[in-house]
Amino acid sequence: MPGDVNCIFTKVLIPFVEKEVGPEGVAAVLRTAGRSREYLVADHNWLPLSLANELVRVVMELMGETDEERWARRYAEYLMEWRPSRADRHYLGTYSIGLGEPRRYFERCPTIWGQNLSFLRFELVDIGRRQARFRWSPVSGGPTPRWSCTQLKVGLERAPTVWGLPPAIVTERQCATRGADACVVDVRWTNPPLGRSFWSATIGGAAGSLLIGYALATTPGASWVVPALAAAAPLAAGVGTGLIRRERARRRHSQQLLDLQSEEIIYSNNELEKKFRDLETKIEQLSLLIDLSAAVNATLDPEKIYEQAVQPLVHRMGYEAAHLYLVDRDRRVIRGHQAAGRASDQLATVALPLDDGASAVARVATTGVPILVEDVAASPTSLHLAAVPALALDLRAFVAVPLRVKDRIFGVLTVASGEPSRFAAGDLELMSAVANHVALAVDRAESFQMIEELTRGLEDKVRVRTEQLRAANEELQAAYRDLQATQVQLIQREKMASVGQLVAGVAHELNNPIGFVYSNVGTLDDFVKRLRAIVDVYRAVPLADAEQARVDEQWKQLKVDYALKYMDSMIEGIREGAERARKIVRDLRVFARTDAEVWQAVDLHEELESSLTLVNHLLKDRVTVQRTFGGLPSVECVRSQIDQVFLNLLANAAQAITGPGAIAIETRVEDGCAVVAVSDTGAGIAPDVIGRIFDPFFTTKPVGEGTGLGLSISYEIVKKHGGDIRAESPPGGGATFTVRLPLTRRPA
Numbered sequence: 001m002p003g004d005v006n007c008i009f010t011k012v013l014i015p016f017v018e019k020e021v022g023p024e025g026v027a028a029v030l031r032t033a034g035r036s037r038e039y040l041v042a043d044h045n046w047l048p049l050s051l052a053n054e055l056v057r058v059v060m061e062l063m064g065e066t067d068e069e070r071w072a073r074r075y076a077e078y079l080m081e082w083r084p085s086r087a088d089r090h091y092l093g094t095y096s097i098g099l100g101e102p103r104r105y106f107e108r109c110p111t112i113w114g115q116n117l118s119f120l121r122f123e124l125v126d127i128g129r130r131q132a133r134f135r136w137s138p139v140s141g142g143p144t145p146r147w148s149c150t151q152l153k154v155g156l157e158r159a160p161t162v163w164g165l166p167p168a169i170v171t172e173r174q175c176a177t178r179g180a181d182a183c184v185v186d187v188r189w190t191n192p193p194l195g196r197s198f199w200s201a202t203i204g205g206a207a208g209s210l211l212i213g214y215a216l217a218t219t220p221g222a223s224w225v226v227p228a229l230a231a232a233a234p235l236a237a238g239v240g241t242g243l244i245r246r247e248r249a250r251r252r253h254s255q256q257l258l259d260l261q262s263e264e265i266i267y268s269n270n271e272l273e274k275k276f277r278d279l280e281t282k283i284e285q286l287s288l289l290i291d292l293s294a295a296v297n298a299t300l301d302p303e304k305i306y307e308q309a310v311q312p313l314v315h316r317m318g319y320e321a322a323h324l325y326l327v328d329r330d331r332r333v334i335r336g337h338q339a340a341g342r343a344s345d346q347l348a349t350v351a352l353p354l355d356d357g358a359s360a361v362a363r364v365a366t367t368g369v370p371i372l373v374e375d376v377a378a379s380p381t382s383l384h385l386a387a388v389p390a391l392a393l394d395l396r397a398f399v400a401v402p403l404r405v406k407d408r409i410f411g412v413l414t415v416a417s418g419e420p421s422r423f424a425a426g427d428l429e430l431m432s433a434v435a436n437h438v439a440l441a442v443d444r445a446e447s448f449q450m451i452e453e454l455t456r457g458l459e460d461k462v463r464v465r466t467e468q469l470r471a472a473n474e475e476l477q478a479a480y481r482d483l484q485a486t487q488v489q490l491i492q493r494e495k496m497a498s499v500g501q502l503v504a505g506v507a508h509e510l511n512n513p514i515g516f517v518y519s520n521v522g523t524l525d526d527f528v529k530r531l532r533a534i535v536d537v538y539r540a541v542p543l544a545d546a547e548q549a550r551v552d553e554q555w556k557q558l559k560v561d562y563a564l565k566y567m568d569s570m571i572e573g574i575r576e577g578a579e580r581a582r583k584i585v586r587d588l589r590v591f592a593r594t595d596a597e598v599w600q601a602v603d604l605h606e607e608l609e610s611s612l613t614l615v616n617h618l619l620k621d622r623v624t625v626q627r628t629f630g631g632l633p634s635v636e637c638v639r640s641q642i643d644q645v646f647l648n649l650l651a652n653a654a655q656a657i658t659g660p661g662a663i664a665i666e667t668r669v670e671d672g673c674a675v676v677a678v679s680d681t682g683a684g685i686a687p688d689v690i691g692r693i694f695d696p697f698f699t700t701k702p703v704g705e706g707t708g709l710g711l712s713i714s715y716e717i718v719k720k721h722g723g724d725i726r727a728e729s730p731p732g733g734g735a736t737f738t739v740r741l742p743l744t745r746r747p748a
Contacts, residue, residue: 656682
């Protein structure tokens with residue numbers, strides 16, 4: 001768990017401080033936390049206990065409160081009375097309401113509170129129909145903050161009020177803040193009065209029966225049969241009426257709970273659709289980065305690199321304007337160099353003073369700090385985009401990021417829009433990633449140009465020098481090849497880091513709504529079964545012919561049989577879809593993790609299955625996968641690097657098959673090594689190129705579909721692990737790539 005206190009604490013603390021102190025109090029909380037407001041109101045974020053204690057201290061000072069227990073009670077009462085909007089509602093509150101009654105809530109308190117305050121061990125000691133005993137103590141054995149203890153007691157006390165019931169009575173038996181080893185409290189509560197309607201009618205009927213029986217029994221000459229029957233009739237009517245009223249009350253209660261759960265599932269589904277739309281945007285951004293990386297790495301001309309960077313930002317990402325500026329430090333100016341979209345004519349050739357007060361572009365070039373301006377009209381005048389004020393060009397918002405190589409800033413890349421608040425943090429991240437790719441490509445191109453110039457100069461001298469200088473020239477060529485390989489590795493690492501960050505962020509954002517859908521499907525299934533049971537009971541009650549005909553007509557018009565028939569399959573479909581989404585998110589997290597140089601024992605079969613999940617879109621229904629897994633022990637390796645090898649091999653195999661075909665994966669142990677063989681039924685590899693497929697930048701794919709880096713990187717990874725990789729392609733077609741890895745770490 002990433003922290004001790006869930007940010008539900010600060011999600012309520014912020015509006016509490018805003019109400020009690022004002023905006024300046026909220027600003028003080030944000031400064032103390034050192035985190036954004038968005039972070040502090042997100043349910044999936046956590047804070048250390050020490051920071052939570054510091055926030056409590058700061059808020060108490062702002063409110064002029066010296067008694068921590070009294071302050072905690074005010075905060076906890078505000079928490080229990082807080083009625084957030086749907087967008088602000090945390091899932092634990094909805095979950096608590098959906099439990100239906102206090103006893104079920106108290107049974108689940110260890111889970112509910114354990115998910116909020118993970119530094120405490122929360123236990124349910126005993127529970128009855130109207131009372132329970134709870135115990136909590138610090139997990140690490142440290143002191144228990146008084147504010148957390150009071151918050152828990154008030155939470156238990158006010159819990160029944162969620163269902164409109166009186167507060168519970170909480171009796172403290174012992175408290176860790178007063179020297180005990182743990183806190184122990186007893187809780188007594190009142191349950192929903194579902195039986196009141198039954199007993200009121202029954203008691204009324206019984207009273208009527210007694211009065212009638214007494215009256216008839218005292219009547220002279222009456223036989224005992226008539227008084228008995230007359231006395232029994234009100235009692236029977238009262239019991240029947242009570243049963244019907246109690247059943248109606250329970251039905252209304254169940255229907256309210258079902259409506260609540262259905263509403264939450266619909267809301268979660270809408271949120272999931274929103275997340276998927278965000279995912280599509282992230283995928284488009286990821287595709288842009290991949291294509292940009294391939295394009296800029298395919299040329300050594302800086303001008304083409306600049307053009308490849310600016311044009312897609314307008315034509316693919318839909319930005320209204322994109323501009324690239326280069327720094328001329330000799331003349332102390334920054335000049336417009338490339339432009340696309342709106343205002344391209346005005347800004348493509350401007351020359352700005354290299355002064356951080358002259359413009360936003362100059363400020364980024366001098367400070368190296370990216371700038372995101374949501375509305376130029378609300379920003380200082382010194383932050384206009386370039387020499388021409390942005391408002392004069394009808395540009396209201398823009399993002400500017402530096403082009404940096406090591407500690408040298410050689411340019412600035414910007415995008416702009418005529419719409420205020422058009423850009424967000426995601427656009428700043430995308431632009432930073434694009435600038436990083438461009439800077440690396442330009443640095444590589446300049447290095448190549450420098451090396452080529454040195455090479456040409458050396459070649460002129462070699463003509464007049466001895467064989468010794470010829471040998472020196474050969475050493476220089478070897479150094480050149482080593483430099484090229486090193487640059488390839490650096491570029492690939494930067495690209496994979498960007499991909500990993502995007503994938504990890506998307507997987508993390510999807511995990512909560514998927515988990516909520518999955519956890520509520522079982523409850524929905526249970527409620528549907530209850531409704532079906534009560535429908536069967538009502539259907540079994542005999543009615544008059546006219547009433548029965550009217551009910552049957554309504555039953556037919558509403559197609560109840562059809563709904564009951566397919567309801568279970570629809571719920572099962574929701575469950576299967578949620579489970580599949582959870583598996584995809586889990587595999588994305590595995591792919592996105594960065595193990596750096598951490599060597600650990602890894603199950604290769606699990607990594608192969610995760611890689612197959614990630615290339616499933618390439619397989620679809622046309623390629624079948626045949627697994628022949630042997631008894632492999634765990635292999636000591638760097639997990640993320642081996643995942644990259646498997647992903648490259650499986651993706652290449654799927655792309656090599658143009659029609660229906662198969663991929664075969666075989667694993668075994670040979671001579672102290674784990675052997676993984678990946679075979680495909682594609683066209684195979686020509687004999688004249690099979691010896692070059694592991695060379696950097698060599699590819700047999702069309703231009704734009706491959707960079708020639710995948711197999712060369714895989715070769716270097718396997719070699720680094722002390723293993724080897726080889727390719728075979730028989731004359732009949734198909735190809736097999738065999739990877740051998742030592743079971744234990746050995747020098748490469």
